[in-house]
Amino acid sequence: MQSRAHTWKRAGIKIGFVPTMGFLHAGHLSLVKEARKCVGKKGIVVVSIYVNPTQFAPTEDLAKYPRDLQRDLQLLRELGVDIVFTPGDAEMYPGKAQNRYSTYVVEETLSRSMEGVSRPTHFRGVTTVVAKLFNLVQPDVAVFGQKDFQQAAVIKRMVADMNFPVRIIVAPTLRERDGLAMSSRNKYLDTDQRPQATILFHALQAARAAVKTKSVSATRLKVDLKEFLTAAPLARLDYVEFFDPETLEPVTQVKRGTQMALAVYFGKTRLIDNVTL
Ligand code: PAF
Numbered sequence: 001m002q003s004r005a006h007t008w009k010r011a012g013i014k015i016g017f018v019p020t021m022g023f024l025h026a027g028h029l030s031l032v033k034e035a036r037k038c039v040g041k042k043g044i045v046v047v048s049i050y051v052n053p054t055q056f057a058p059t060e061d062l063a064k065y066p067r068d069l070q071r072d073l074q075l076l077r078e079l080g081v082d083i084v085f086t087p088g089d090a091e092m093y094p095g096k097a098q099n100r101y102s103t104y105v106v107e108e109t110l111s112r113s114m115e116g117v118s119r120p121t122h123f124r125g126v127t128t129v130v131a132k133l134f135n136l137v138q139p140d141v142a143v144f145g146q147k148d149f150q151q152a153a154v155i156k157r158m159v160a161d162m163n164f165p166v167r168i169i170v171a172p173t174l175r176e177r178d179g180l181a182m183s184s185r186n187k188y189l190d191t192d193q194r195p196q197a198t199i200l201f202h203a204l205q206a207a208r209a210a211v212k213t214k215s216v217s218a219t220r221l222k223v224d225l226k227e228f229l230t231a232a233p234l235a236r237l238d239y240v241e242f243f244d245p246e247t248l249e250p251v252t253q254v255k256r257g258t259q260m261a262l263a264v265y266f267g268k269t270r271l272i273d274n275v276t277l
Contacts, residue, residue: 001083001085001087001136001137002135002136002137004083005136005137006138008044008138013042013043013044014038014039014040014042014043014044014140014141015039015043015044015046015137015138015139015140016035016036016038016039016043016044016045016046016140016141016142016143017035017045017046017047017048017134017137017139017141017142017143017166018031018032018035018045018046018047018048018142019047019048019050019129019130019142019144020047020049021049021050021051021052021065021184022050022051022066022067022069022072022184023065023067023068023072023187024071024075024184025174025182025183025184026174026182027145027181027182028145029075030171030174031144031145032045032047032081032143033079034143034169035141035142035143035169036080038140038143038167038169039141043140044082044083045080045081045082046081046082046083046084046085046137046139047076047081047085048084048085048086048087048133048137049069049072049084049085050085050086050087050092050129050133051065052092052125052126053089053093053125054104054121054124054129055121055123055124055126055129056122056125057120057121057122060119061188065184066184066187069086072084085133085136085137087136092132104124104127104128105124105131105158105162106124107123107127107154107161109157109248110153110154110157110247111127111150111154113150113241113243113248113250114150114241114248114263115150115151115263115272116150117239118238118239123150123151123154126154126155127154127158130158134164134166139166140165140166140167141166141167141169142166142167142168142169143168143169143170143171144169144170144171145171146170146171146172146173147181147182147183147273147274148272149261149274150261150274152168153245153248156168156170173273175201178195178198179198179201179202179205180194180198180200180201181200181201181271181272181273183271185269185270185271188267188268188269189266189269190267192234193234193269196232196233196234196235196266197232197235197264197266197271199229199231199232200262200264200271200272200273201273202228203225203228203229203240203262204260204262204273204274204275206224206225206228207221207225207254207260207277208275210224210254211254211258211277212256215255216254216255217252217253217254218242218250218251218252218253218254219252221242221254222240222242225240226240229264234266234267235264235265235266236264236265237262237263237264237265238262238263238264238270239262240260240261240262241260241261241262242254242258242259242260242277243258243259243260243261244258245257245258245259254277255277256277257276258276258277259274259276259277260274260275260276260277261274
């Protein structure tokens with residue numbers, strides 16, 4: 001992958017990159033289209049499919065994370081993707097099985113809150129694998145989804161701090177007709193949970209309405225939203241936070257332009273969503 005990337009670079013060909021964990025849905029495909037838009041017909045679009053073990057905690061869903069490589073390849077072929085990069089664990093983490101892999105990339109500020117509280121080792125795995133993929137694919141531009149808002153912020157910070165010569169694009173969240181944000185994990189929801197999962201989207205809408213003409217205390221709004229979530233009895237709130245979209249610092253007064261993010265469990269399935277209010 002790296003030697004091919006070097007060849008394209010020497011020929012002045014732009015490389016657009018979309019890292020994924022596969023089991024692609026329309027949200028991923030919109031990121032791929034964005035990458036193509038950025039590099040044009042003459043550019044190369046690379047999509048990686050790699051379920052990265054270091055971003056899963058031992059208690060999480062690594063083994064049963066959904067996979068369907070043949071379907072993914074077909075979808076990407078239809079979109080005219082040039083390269084699908086599907087490395088294995090032995091290539092990405094050489095020597096890990098023998099305890100001989102020991103280098104990680106850690107972002108120390110933006111990754112601490114929200115997802116970082118619920119999943120303390122998650123972002124170290126994400127920044128490490130994305131840094132490695134950037135070194136392998138050598139992209140000029142890489143596209144990430146707004147659905148993982150904190151991930152995009154952490155990656156942008158890593159790119160700035162570590163001088164990666166990559167432009168990061170964050171593309172809008174795609175939603176199902178009923179508002180549920182597209183995610184590979186939606187597949188885990190059973191027929192009782194699935195209709196109730198729209199509560200995340202409705203909570204974002206409710207908060208948006210609440211701050212449309214005035215600011216509201218974050219504490220007050222959190223209490224109201226917890227009450228709001230009881231409309232979905234199968235939902236268990238992990239967190240709801242209001243924060244500055246740049247610094248990710250929590251705010252005490254919520255107003256237009258404040259970022260809101262929440263994570264909600266349905267059984268063992270954990271869904272996240274966010275919006276700029
Ligand atoms: O967003 C994802 O699917 C993953 O976190 C990423 C960026 C592909 C790294 O494994």
